[in-house]
Amino acid sequence: MSGFRHVVMFRWQPEATAEQREAAISALGRLKEEVADLGRLSVGLDAGLAEGNADVVVVGDFPNSEAYLAYQSDPRHTKVVTEYLRPIIAERVALQYEL
Template structure:
């Protein structure tokens, strides 16, 4: 099992409505991409200073399944149309849950 984690920071111009639409659209992806086993996303709670603004975690059975998600047109559309215009920075990682 593979876990994919992305931390994003938004530009100063990003609005709450834009971020809410990103979350809504990302949460639709499991219905469009059957390779996704688990999917969560949301705003940072602001508990610690310096945290990223938004996080996505997704689980997949294999690297190949992750690549299907990564390159899927529905996922790319959310990135290109909604995320990219307000993205200040992004950090991602994938790691094995199998030890």
């Protein structure tokens, strides 16, 4: 498997409402369809198997780092970050690597 992978995990703010969380997940679901031209996103909600886990992960698989960087600055992506995610995220950790 070759390509370039972006992994980001979030923890919601405790005060984030269920509606805000659902809206954010739906926005990520739409983004997944919209940016299919750039790469393949997998969005996961924690299955609850362990204490202290993050709430959400996005794993983005891209053909190369250029496609990832295009995604990162793409207005379709930045809109989801600024309007849906940033307002209700308490913690974010990310990493990108060559597959």
